[in-house]
Amino acid sequence: GDSVTQMEGPVTLSEEAFLTINCTYTATGYPSLFWYVQYPGEGLQLLLKATKADDKGSNKGFEATYRKETTSFHLEKGSVQVSDSAVYFCALSSGTYKYIFGTGTRLKVLA
Amino acid sequence: NAGVTQTPKFQVLKTGQSMTLQCAQDMNHEYMSWYRQDPGMGLRLIHYSVGAGITDQGEVPNGYNVSRSTTEDFPLRLLSAAPSQTSVYFCASSYSGGVRVNGDGYTFGSGTRLTVV
Numbered sequence: 001g002d003s004v005t006q007m008e009g010p011v012t013l014s015e016e017a018f019l020t021i022n023c024t025y026t027a028t029g030y031p032s033l034f035w036y037v038q039y040p041g042e043g044l045q046l047l048l049k050a051t052k053a054d055d056k057g058s059n060k061g062f063e064a065t066y067r068k069e070t071t072s073f074h075l076e077k078g079s080v081q082v083s084d085s086a087v088y089f090c091a092l093s094s095g096t097y098k099y100i101f102g103t104g105t106r107l108k109v110l111a
Numbered sequence: 112n113a114g115v116t117q118t119p120k121f122q123v124l125k126t127g128q129s130m131t132l133q134c135a136q137d138m139n140h141e142y143m144s145w146y147r148q149d150p151g152m153g154l155r156l157i158h159y160s161v162g163a164g165i166t167d168q169g170e171v172p173n174g175y176n177v178s179r180s181t182t183e184d185f186p187l188r189l190l191s192a193a194p195s196q197t198s199v200y201f202c203a204s205s206y207s208g209g210v211r212v213n214g215d216g217y218t219f220g221s222g223t224r225l226t227v228v
Contacts, residue, residue, distance in 0.1 A: 043219035044154075054189065062190055089153065090219055098169065101146075103156075105151035 002027045002068055006090050006102035013080055013109050021066075021075040021105045023090035032095040033073040035055075036103070038087045047075075047088070085109045113137050117202050117220035124192040124227045132187040132223050136203030140218070142205045143185040146196040147171065148222075154201065162187055192227045199224050 007022040014082060025031065034050045036044040048057030053068035062077045090102040118133045136143065136146060140221040144159035156169030160179040176188040185204075189196060 003113045017166065028204075034215075041221075044217070045219070046216035049216055050170075098142075098156060101154040103151060 002031070002092060002094050002100045004090050004092055004100050004102040006073050006088075006105050008105070009087075010108055011107040013107070015082055015109055015111055016079045017109075019075070019077040019080045019084075019107070021088055021090075021107070023073045023075065023102060025071050025072075025090075025100075026030065027092055027094045027100075029094055030068075031092040034091040034093070034099075035062070035064055035073070035075050036074070036091060036101075037090040038088075038089065044089060050106050080107070080109045082109045112207070115204055115218050115220035117200075119223060120180065120217045120221070121188070121224050122226070124225065126138070126192060126194060126227060128192050132189075132200055132202075132225075134185045134220060136182050136188065136202075136204040136218070137183065138204065138206075138218065139182060140204035140206050141182070143184070144169070144203050144217075145213045146201045146203065148201060149198050154219065157187065157200075160193055160209075189225075192225075195208050195226060197227045199213050 003026045005024050034049045035047040037047045038044045048051035048059040050057040052060045056065045064073050064075045087104045087106045091097045091099050115136045125157045141162050145157040146154040148154050155171045160166045165183050166177050175197040200223045202220040205217050
């Protein structure tokens with residue numbers, strides 16, 4: 001079945017460091033891919049998405065490129081801020097009525 | 112404000128009690144779903160609905176019931192609460208439910224933290 005695998009956390013970085021959170025997927029067909037962010041005590045918010053191979057989703061300085069050849073959708077940001085501290089979830093939707101979420105990666109950014 | 116509204120935000124139940132978690136959205140979304148979030152396990156789908164009158168089971172449906180009498184509302188019922196149902200519950204909706212090629216993302220509610228003692 002479809003699945004999403006994320007790197008284990010927590011990831012701890014200093015402010016202005018470069019961020020990569022790895023995400024790989026298994027799916028039949030051509031899924032849409034998403035990154036969601038969850039701040040403490042809140043629900044998940046859609047951060048960015050890509051709907052076909054080679055698409056790049058971007059928002060708030062975060063980027064992720066849909067790589068079909070490596071079945072990956074890694075999240076990157078060039079310079080993180082303390083306010084980026086949150087849990088990040090990779091997810092896919094493969095044309096069925098279900099989204100598949102990864103287990104989440106906690107990011108801590110230190111001032 | 113438009114969005115997904117969940118009530119209550121916090122609830123403590125005794126084992127064997129029943130209760131209903133409420134979820135309402137005002138975006139005319141066809142697709143609604145319930146997830147539970149547990150440490151180290153991410154989000155797991157409990158039940159979902161693709162429109163009024165239509166519901167289906169997700170990954171972990173046992174112990175939960177749902178109904179969808181209107182487009183706006185999608186309540187989740189715990190029939191007889193158990194400690195294993197201690198979790199954070201999220202309701203989410205989207206326009207298309209991922210069926211269309213240009214998949215829509217979810218809009219999530221802020222969650223209900225449930226403790227069963």
